[in-house]
Amino acid sequence: MTDPLNHSYYAATADDWRPRAFDGDLACDVAVIGGGFTGLSAALACAERGFSVLLFEAEHIGFGASGRNGGQLIPGLRWSASELEGAFGRERADALFELCWRDNRVKARIAKHAIACDLKAGHLEAAWTPRDFGAMQREAEFLAKRFGYESDMIAKADMGAHIASPLYHGGIHDGQGGHFHPLNYAIGLAKAAEAAGVRIAEGYRAALDTAKARFVIDATDHWIGDVEPDLGRYTVPIMNYNIATAPLANADDLLPSDAAVADSRFVLNYFRLSADKRLIFGGGERYSQTPPRDIAGFVRPFMARVFPQIADAAIDYGWGGAVAVTRSRLPHIGRRGNAFFAHGFSGHGALVTTLAGELIAEAMAGTAERFDVLAGLPSRPFPGGQWLRRPLATLGLLWYALRDRVG
Template identity: 50%
Template structure:
């Protein structure tokens, strides 16, 4: 297996739907839009652009969904990484409601696309935010009130300690927010379904095609090792794998590593004890743990902090203690899968979206990308088509460059993350 194939240790790769091998770009082609990146953002942009009649070429350096889009926790969570009250404090009520509304549109898009294209991705309803600290229950109650009174959102409800104990077979949580408006899915199969939909709409998809440079002009020249694309517009959808392809924006994001394990299948009774309603769960620690049940009743659990791009030598051994802290009753269960990947965060934890002339970009979803990537791809298509009002709601968000730029950002982040990880433990 080459470095650009889906990791064999991933549950998602092991249970991926059949998908054709896309060709490698060779020679010179022309397009209206060249999309760089075959994850959720790039696939959404390619699909929406193709549906609008644009000639679209998508280039992926590995396989479709090879990056975070095919490796993540599969959670379709509420809103953005800033809570509803934080959004109002940062942007005012009107703009906060607009951002929240687009995040909700993004969630609905997933359910609509799955139904429209018949994507088999184990889509299930429901999310649960579990309070790791006693003081979390106070802001959770305030959040429910804010959602109802300021945003008109009534699909979330507060759970006290007894309520969350009835939902999760764990004694360590103090409260929670149960949201019926979200859900969870098999992210790689969703990405493969979006790719098939984009191809059916007319987009040309190329795999194993790494972009070496972009020569910007009235017509952009996107150069690969074996060919090139000439396109009026370019969409940069590389996220944590941007590297040095576009130095003007690289310092706005920080690539970090995350890891997930998958247990052997649980019995029906064990699965219901672990997560009674089969929702996905995330806790409130700064270094978040998150988990859900797969379609065949495995617990897929992500957790632990790692401040290096180099993965642990034994991912199951690294993540398992975090799972057992939540579910000590699973100590006897085999861990049959363990994989990791890179995601990108921003200083504000909001996505960095914008344009540089005729080059559009979006990245830095900070762990909230399963849904939001879909609406960002749609907004990019709208902007390319000449209607940028909604795109500008996101592009107007100001973003800091990470201290130290691309050279020193990582050691500085390590120091900060170690401090917050210590606070989690205390």
């Protein structure tokens, strides 16, 4: 299928890969539906544990959010560690911290399988307001005191070491975060999965009972409602758009430390340099599913506000995708009998999806303790039934977006 939203820098620079031809045999221990980070990670981890695995991908590996995201690797979840502790208590906060901050499964996979995906260290959250900076400072102190987790507070006057933009009131730099080429990471995981014995059927739209399997893993994220309609009620899609400029002679001046940057607006700007020195910039969201006719024209003003010095830079690529967002902004992960699911990473899935896939495999093999930590996160369906759900959620989100403008 040609997808007007996937005219991406990633697709243009993807590693060569085609799965082995599918032999048509639908018998397996584990059927995985979806070939994004979650499904690939789960398939690989299941194969490593000795299960025979068949993975179905309706389009091609990395077709969904995994092959088109901002490539920002941000430790943690959408909630801060102090918010998690406040809501769930000390013991659960400890467990969540160990999994979601400390244990970087993406780095481990990249190292183990020598995946060439332009991995760089360093993530900066940039404060949109002085109040945001204060909150970051308190969180950094909490992380350091409570967990011994180190990050660097960057005062407004020192932001030039990371970013050539006058907009920000300081920030927090996390050396454990970073960025990568997400599609090549997905392809690397697919190659590793195949090498471990996973059979991959691309262009194969599956249902829960397509395979003759002992276990099923539904890793279809934004599309989960097509496979399990009741789970579709737990997320709404928010369309988000990215551009990649032409390679820039002054790229290193824009982001001298080569960190990925996300700012603290509710409708955030996020950006980083590619390996060939393009600025990859995400900004603006749309609550309608219809993409703007000119994605470059839609995103450019956001980029120009952050970096006026490249307001007129040539833009080579523009693309977008659906971010599946839950009510709590925490992922929705669980098990119903022999069917597992993980979705709704709410724009914070580049790291946690690989972890979720591995924890599903661990639970399937009989040790569910760590899986239960993520599966225990609270989630409620959006109200409003099939037709009202999106408009109601959209109203809520527009209110937050308005706060950005007045805040």
